[in-house]
Amino acid sequence: xxxxxxxxxxxxxxxxxxxxxxxxxxxKCLRSPAYVNEQLLKSELGLLVTKTLALLRSSHEIAxxxxxxxxVVICTYNPLVLCAHAGQLLAAIYSKLEQxxxxxxxxxxxxxxxxxxxxxxxSSLMNLMRGKPSLSREGLVPKLKAIxxxxxxxxxxxxxxxxxxxxxxLYKNTTTFRxxxxxxxxxLVNLIISEYEHFDKKTKQLLSDNFxxxxxxxxxxxxxxxxxxxxxxxxxxxxxxxxxxxxxxxFKPILDICGEILDLxxxxxxxxxxxxxxxxxxxxxxxxxxxxxGLKLDMxxxxxxxxxxxxxxxxxxxxxxxxxxxxxxPVRIPLGTCISISEALLSMTRNxxxxxxxxRGDAELSSVIxxxxxxxxxxxIKLLSSISQTYGKLCLSxxxxxxxxxxxxxxxxxxxxxxxxxxCASLKSEMIGLFNLVNSFLxxxxxxxQEVDFFTKLVEVALHLTKDAxxxxxxxxxxxxxxxxxxxxxxxxQKKDNxxxxxxxxxxxxxxxxLESSDRLLCEVNHFLRGIISTWKVPSSQQLRILKxxxxxxxxxxxxxxxxxxxxxxxxxTEVLYPGDERVSILPLAVSxxxxxxxxxxxxxxxxxxxxxxxxHVKPLPEYVEESFEDEEEEEEEEKKDLVEEDTVAxxxxxxxxHSAQEQAITTSFKSKQVVIEELTAVEPTRTxxxxxxxxxxxxxxxxxxxxxxxxxxxxxxxxxxSEATVTVxxxxxxxxxxxxxxxxxxxxxxxxxxxxxxxxxxxxLSDDEDDEDDSEE
Numbered sequence: 001x002x003x004x005x006x007x008x009x010x011x012x013x014x015x016x017x018x019x020x021x022x023x024x025x026x027x028k029c030l031r032s033p034a035y036v037n038e039q040l041l042k043s044e045l046g047l048l049v050t051k052t053l054a055l056l057r058s059s060h061e062i063a064x065x066x067x068x069x070x071x072v073v074i075c076t077y078n079p080l081v082l083c084a085h086a087g088q089l090l091a092a093i094y095s096k097l098e099q100x101x102x103x104x105x106x107x108x109x110x111x112x113x114x115x116x117x118x119x120x121x122x123s124s125l126m127n128l129m130r131g132k133p134s135l136s137r138e139g140l141v142p143k144l145k146a147i148x149x150x151x152x153x154x155x156x157x158x159x160x161x162x163x164x165x166x167x168x169x170l171y172k173n174t175t176t177f178r179x180x181x182x183x184x185x186x187x188l189v190n191l192i193i194s195e196y197e198h199f200d201k202k203t204k205q206l207l208s209d210n211f212x213x214x215x216x217x218x219x220x221x222x223x224x225x226x227x228x229x230x231x232x233x234x235x236x237x238x239x240x241x242x243x244x245x246x247x248x249x250x251f252k253p254i255l256d257i258c259g260e261i262l263d264l265x266x267x268x269x270x271x272x273x274x275x276x277x278x279x280x281x282x283x284x285x286x287x288x289x290x291x292x293x294g295l296k297l298d299m300x301x302x303x304x305x306x307x308x309x310x311x312x313x314x315x316x317x318x319x320x321x322x323x324x325x326x327x328x329x330p331v332r333i334p335l336g337t338c339i340s341i342s343e344a345l346l347s348m349t350r351n352x353x354x355x356x357x358x359x360r361g362d363a364e365l366s367s368v369i370x371x372x373x374x375x376x377x378x379x380x381i382k383l384l385s386s387i388s389q390t391y392g393k394l395c396l397s398x399x400x401x402x403x404x405x406x407x408x409x410x411x412x413x414x415x416x417x418x419x420x421x422x423x424c425a426s427l428k429s430e431m432i433g434l435f436n437l438v439n440s441f442l443x444x445x446x447x448x449x450q451e452v453d454f455f456t457k458l459v460e461v462a463l464h465l466t467k468d469a470x471x472x473x474x475x476x477x478x479x480x481x482x483x484x485x486x487x488x489x490x491x492x493x494q495k496k497d498n499x500x501x502x503x504x505x506x507x508x509x510x511x512x513x514x515l516e517s518s519d520r521l522l523c524e525v526n527h528f529l530r531g532i533i534s535t536w537k538v539p540s541s542q543q544l545r546i547l548k549x550x551x552x553x554x555x556x557x558x559x560x561x562x563x564x565x566x567x568x569x570x571x572x573x574t575e576v577l578y579p580g581d582e583r584v585s586i587l588p589l590a591v592s593x594x595x596x597x598x599x600x601x602x603x604x605x606x607x608x609x610x611x612x613x614x615x616x617h618v619k620p621l622p623e624y625v626e627e628s629f630e631d632e633e634e635e636e637e638e639e640k641k642d643l644v645e646e647d648t649v650a651x652x653x654x655x656x657x658x659h660s661a662q663e664q665a666i667t668t669s670f671k672s673k674q675v676v677i678e679e680l681t682a683v684e685p686t687r688t689x690x691x692x693x694x695x696x697x698x699x700x701x702x703x704x705x706x707x708x709x710x711x712x713x714x715x716x717x718x719x720x721x722x723s724e725a726t727v728t729v730x731x732x733x734x735x736x737x738x739x740x741x742x743x744x745x746x747x748x749x750x751x752x753x754x755x756x757x758x759x760x761x762x763x764x765x766l767s768d769d770e771d772d773e774d775d776s777e778e
Contacts, residue, residue: 005034008044012051015070016063023066030070031077041080048074049085056092061114064096068121075128082128087139090125093118094147101154115154116161122147123165130172144169144176152184159191159199163206170213171328181217188214189291197310204317212321215243216328237331244322244334245279250292250315251341252277254308255348257297258376261369262353270347273340299360302368309372312345312379320386338387339398345380346405348373351412377409378430381437388440396444403441407454409434410461419457421464428465428521435462435524442531455532459542462525463549469515472506519565522553526567530574543580550575551586554593564593573601 011026018026035045052074055067071089075082097118100111107115126147129140148169155162166184170177177184188211196204218239235241255274258264264271292314295307323333347353350373359365384402388395395402409430411423424431438458506513529546532538538546550571554564564572572590579585591602 005029005032008035008040008048012044012048015051015055015066027069027073030073033077036078036080038080041084045074045078045081049081049088053088053092056089056096061110065114065117068093068117072121072124075125083132083135086125086129086135087143090122090129090139090143093121093125094143094150097122097154098146098150101150104154104157112158115158119151119154119161119165123168126165127168141173141176144173145179148177148180149183152180152187155184155187156190160203160206163203163210167206167210167213170210170216171326174216174328178217181214184210185214192314193291193293196314205321208317208321209325211318212243212325215240215322235332236329237327240322240327240331244319247315247319247322248277248334248337248341249279250311251344254295254312254315255344257295257308258348261356261359262348262350262373263356264353266353267347270344273344273347277337277341277344279337299365302365305368305372309375309379312376313382316379316383316386319383324386324390333391335387335391335394336398338383339395339402342380342383342387343401343405345383346377346408348376349408349411351408374409374411374427374430378433380405381409381430381433385433385437385440388437392440393444395441399441399445403454406434406438407457410457419460421461424461424464425469431461431465432521432524434458435528439524439527439531442528442535445535452536455536456539456542458528459532459538459546462528463542463545465521466517466525466549466553468517470510470513471515472510472513522565523567526565526571530567530571533571533574533578533580537581540581544584547575547584547586551589551593558593569594569599573599576602576605 006029011029014022014026030048052067052070055063055070058064058067071093075086075089097115100107100115100118104111104115126140129135148166151162151166151169155166188207191199192207192211196207199207216239252274255277259274264274292311295311297304297307299305319338323338355369359369384406411420411427412418413420435458529550533543533546550568554568554572557564557568572586572593576585576587576590587602587605591606594602
């Protein structure tokens with residue numbers, strides 16, 4: 001079967017007349033690396049480029065659209081076409097874009113789709129050509145002087161479409177962009193002033209990023225440099241730094257306006273902080289913030305106070321772009337000043353600052369101020385979030401003051417230190433931003449932070465926000481207060497109003513009127529609780545509440561959705577690994593919840609085992625060690641046998657004693673005991689008894705002979721002598737021999753005998769000399 005690719009000439013001929021499905025198949029064929037062949041460049045690939053240019057120059061929108069797609073594909077996957085024909089394709093796309101921009105006012109929805117395709121193709125080809133010296137110098141840079149003005153003009157109508165491309169051109173081709181900087185600044189200023197609040201979040205971010213990147217270029221309208229400062233050394237980031245301070249200088253007027261609402265004289269430290277935010281010397285020669293006009297506020301129209309929030313959001317977005325965007329050279333950032341501004345914004349709260357006495361107390365103004373102050377504080381949280389994401393550990397030295405300022409965002413009840421949980425529920429979206437900021441700080445904080453009260457309050461807020469809010473609670477709460485008024489109105493005859501709907505569902509199915517917590521809130525709260533449990537020892541009451549929340553939420557997700565989210569699973573693991581002071585483990589519950597899915601952590605905790613890489617080597621014991629073990633076992637067995645034989649001999653001796661002559665019985669007993677002792681000594685020389693030694697043998701024998709002569713007649717009357725011998729054996733490693741054997745005697749009639757009738761068996765020491773003497777006597 002042939003492996004040759006489909007001929008390029010056939011594909012080029014089918015570009016104009018093919019349908020949509022066939023056009024997709026042709027683009028897939030053009031991605032093949034088989035066409036990256038220099039022999040095809042002048043013949044077949046040249047024909048393909050010619051057909052593509054014909055499509056781009058067509059007057060039909062569908063043909064232009066196909067030409068743009070084909071140009072992007074062949075330049076992306078075929079470097080030969082990119083190097084040889086990218087300039088021609090880029091010029092054709094630009095010329096068609098310029099025509100469409102000139103007639104934008106009369107454009108149709110199809111024309112707007114084509115504009116998006118043209119801008120996409122133009123941006124893709126410029127990105128492919130950028131960075132390649134010859135291609136960029138000969139094909140890209142000469143055409144940028146015509147492309148940039150067209151994109152700036154289109155940015156007035158389609159900012160989201162063109163601002164990403166202009167942002168890259170500002171950063172990558174700053175020198176080429178310089179002649180058009182003032183024109184672009186005018187377009188940006190008009191968009192920011194007139195329509196900034198109407199754009200979506202992504203477009204707002206693009207506007208602030210492009211405004212910041214304009215400060216890579218020193219604007220021509222800037223004031224002349226002071227001659228007294230001309231001899232000082234200039235830095236590359238001077239213009240960037242001027243832009244930062246021009247935005248920072250706009251915060252102080254807003255804080256002064258807040259001083260007309262709150263009585264800032266109650267906090268001297270806050271007044272000193274606000275007065276220090278003056279940057280007149282650092283903003284000389286800058287027109288960066290001149291476009292921001294003054295705010296028009298009127299206490300008689302409280303709704304105008306919301307302009308403060310809009311201005312703060314704009315300033316925070318602009319400042320965040322200056323702080324977070326990458327630059328071609330190092331820049332100096334006033335990090336301490338930015339944090340001071342965020343702390344001043346977070347201090348605008350009624351927790352500790354009262355309203356000024358000259359502020360009217362009507363309901364409308366009070367309601368606007370109540371909603372305005374948390375939004376001002378949230379601006380400080382957004383600024384801190386941008387700083388934390390960009391600079392991270394550089395904020396650790398100022399972390400205690402930052403946490404103290406964040407604590408002011410938690411609303412408190414009036415004239416009390418308790419948390420206003422209902423107010424926290426109304427600020428749920430802002431609380432998500434607070435948890436996100438705290439989660440960015442937690443990995444760098446360690447275990448020795450002193451701001452424990454702040455985290456205790458945050459845990460309370462987090463557990464409350466995770467509860468599903470009911471929208472009918474207010475109805476039930478007001479029912480009791482309205483009962484009396486309703487009774488008075490019942491006396492009057494009322495007609496049934498059929499125009500209103502039935503309210504029975506509010507009372508029969510109140511569980512259907514609930515607002516569930518969002519997934520983002522649960523993710524941030526779970527992340528926060530996981531960091532708190534693994535870093536600090538939470539109070540026992542909160543620890544149990546966290547465990548209850550985790551188990552109940554996991555069961556709910558398991559029943560309703562069939563799985564447990566990743567953030568909740570990580571929280572379960574953390575609670576098992578860090579049980580707290582109560583030592584309450586939820587391992588069985590967690591394992592039962594995850595029994596259908598294998599979890600490595602819980603599997604190891606339930607079935608602990610050594611890693612497979614650990615190998616234990618058992619070396620054989622030396623021969624002398626094995627022999628010593630065998631000898632010890634044999635000695636233990638012999639000891640047991642000897643003890644059994646000793647008891648048997650003693651019993652036989654006691655039964656064989658004669659009732660006629662005591663002397664003969666005593667002699668027999670001595671001989672039997674002597675035989676037993678000899679046997680024990682021969683078998684186990686290391687055994688000893690725990691009885692003390694007796695006097696010398698010679699003295700005992702002489703005394704016994706005298707006693708036998710005096711008591712011989714009386715002893716003949718005795719009818720029975722019972723002798724018992726007891727030997728206590730204790731095994732010790734190596735000791736000298738010492739033995740004692742007692743033979744107590746009892747009379748036949750049961751009466752106690754005299755001292756003369758007691759016999760003591762001495763401790764006999766056997767040696768080789770004594771054995772010889774015994775043999776000679778016999």
